[in-house]
Amino acid sequence: MFNIDQYAYSNRLTQVHPGEKIAFALATLLIALVAPQPALPAIIVALMAGAAIGAAGIPARFYLQLFLIPFSFLIAGVAMIALTITNQPLAGLKGLTLLGWTLGVTPASLHLAGKIFFKSLGAVSCLYFLSLTTPMVDIMTVLKKLRVPALLVDLISLTYRFIFVLMATVNDIYTAQAARLGYASLRTSYHSLGQLVANLFIKTHRRSQELFTALTARGYEEELQVLDVPKPFSWPFLFLAAGLDLVLLSLMFIFRRWTLWPPF
Amino acid sequence: MAALLEAEAVSFTYPDGTRALQKVTLSIPEGKKIAVLGPNGAGKSTLFLHFNGILRPREGRIYFAGARISYSHNALQQLRQQVGIVFQDPDSMLFAASVRQEISFGPLNLGLSKEEALARVEAAMAATGINDLRDKPTHFLSYGQKKRVAIASVLAMEPRVIIFDEPTAYLDPRSTREVMALLETISRKGTTIILSTHDVDIAYSWADYIYVLAAGQVIGAGTPAEIFSDAPLLEAADLARPWLLDVYEDLKNKGWLPLEAPVPKSRDELLALIPYRCRSQLAI
Numbered sequence: 001m002f003n004i005d006q007y008a009y010s011n012r013l014t015q016v017h018p019g020e021k022i023a024f025a026l027a028t029l030l031i032a033l034v035a036p037q038p039a040l041p042a043i044i045v046a047l048m049a050g051a052a053i054g055a056a057g058i059p060a061r062f063y064l065q066l067f068l069i070p071f072s073f074l075i076a077g078v079a080m081i082a083l084t085i086t087n088q089p090l091a092g093l094k095g096l097t098l099l100g101w102t103l104g105v106t107p108a109s110l111h112l113a114g115k116i117f118f119k120s121l122g123a124v125s126c127l128y129f130l131s132l133t134t135p136m137v138d139i140m141t142v143l144k145k146l147r148v149p150a151l152l153v154d155l156i157s158l159t160y161r162f163i164f165v166l167m168a169t170v171n172d173i174y175t176a177q178a179a180r181l182g183y184a185s186l187r188t189s190y191h192s193l194g195q196l197v198a199n200l201f202i203k204t205h206r207r208s209q210e211l212f213t214a215l216t217a218r219g220y221e222e223e224l225q226v227l228d229v230p231k232p233f234s235w236p237f238l239f240l241a242a243g244l245d246l247v248l249l250s251l252m253f254i255f256r257r258w259t260l261w262p263p264f
Numbered sequence: 265m266a267a268l269l270e271a272e273a274v275s276f277t278y279p280d281g282t283r284a285l286q287k288v289t290l291s292i293p294e295g296k297k298i299a300v301l302g303p304n305g306a307g308k309s310t311l312f313l314h315f316n317g318i319l320r321p322r323e324g325r326i327y328f329a330g331a332r333i334s335y336s337h338n339a340l341q342q343l344r345q346q347v348g349i350v351f352q353d354p355d356s357m358l359f360a361a362s363v364r365q366e367i368s369f370g371p372l373n374l375g376l377s378k379e380e381a382l383a384r385v386e387a388a389m390a391a392t393g394i395n396d397l398r399d400k401p402t403h404f405l406s407y408g409q410k411k412r413v414a415i416a417s418v419l420a421m422e423p424r425v426i427i428f429d430e431p432t433a434y435l436d437p438r439s440t441r442e443v444m445a446l447l448e449t450i451s452r453k454g455t456t457i458i459l460s461t462h463d464v465d466i467a468y469s470w471a472d473y474i475y476v477l478a479a480g481q482v483i484g485a486g487t488p489a490e491i492f493s494d495a496p497l498l499e500a501a502d503l504a505r506p507w508l509l510d511v512y513e514d515l516k517n518k519g520w521l522p523l524e525a526p527v528p529k530s531r532d533e534l535l536a537l538i539p540y541r542c543r544s545q546l547a548i
Binding site: 005135136140157165207210211214215217219220221224225229 | 313316318341344345348349351353355356357358359360361362364365366368369370372373374378381382385399400401402403404417418421
């Protein structure tokens, strides 16, 4: 997650207006979700990989590693959907039969599993594109422009900042414990971990009070007002993004009947 | 010189019963460099929070620019514009995702327009030498950089007095020098500076006037020369003597310095006092 954040600030698309990137990611996400053909999300996965690796310059290795996380969840989930256990004869059921019960797959269940698999991957790739290319600051600027309530944006902003403070605190406590053999055995590990968690709450509470004092000292009233970071619109990106989404949309309508995948 | 900030018999007790301040009376003259010395837990930070109206004295009064502080909402907002605090831990000040946004927080709270706020932010970044950090997220910064951003965020509000709570704590020698140089620049522009520190060498060379706090009370006040020649006071406050004075006195006692040699303010002044002994030999 820390790597994602670092790439968000240092990739080649950082200077592109965040609104354009959000619009592109969300429009494509929508297509991935509504398209009846499983092929479209598959194309979107490839397209977003191209955008992230080719256009934004995210290392391919890191990008693929990132996909391992949802991939493992997906495989487990999709396998459960694809597999059927039944004692009824189902159309096209293939599999192992034991004492009248069959563990197997049907074309319908395979189709459903494939559809979910590609839709999920397509959706994840859209969100990965956004989080890898757009710093949180920019996303919050857009949220404010969209008139999302200030309280909500402030909360997002503080949560974001405090994830890092919290991680640093965890790191400090863990190091201090490990340096005194707090994690030498399983028993001490449990004990140390418990103390770490308890301490973390106390420290976090104190930090939040310190922050409040410091903010009050600078005239904080009820809204965390900060200057937005102005970024120019880039027409090439906008045109390219709109063009790609139009192509995807037309594919969706042209191959309306091509809804079976895999085709058996 | 008129007093900008005054505390008159201020007492404060925290809800847990800690008596942090007891009848503290002191005054901060405008445009001066004031150091507040004292061991941990002496009440320095508590006193500073009173100057900014964040804490309210149980007894006693705080005056700003001759008028007693009012704790109404509007008066407090105005006071906080005039009295800035740079807290010891920059992480407790920084909340925004980028450096520029962080610094813009104070100016925008003052009700400035975006253009004016941006101008203030630019000026503060230039003054603290962090122009190249403007779009960096605050969590990527080093400790020294965070400290500078914290200072810039207060500077951008253009207060009349800035309180620095142990500005050199945890800093490496180079960052310490840079922060002290920055304080000197800020002071030269007419801003009053209050600084708390344990570093007697810094306090001795830097301050115009020193207050010594211990156990919530003011136990000493005076110019650096007065404070550091008062051995019982230093003892009571757990303070060491600046090395500069130790060396100066030893040189004088052993006859290397004339008795009428002035007390040096800095290392360079001391070195200039020490006479050459065998100039001919050195000139080979």
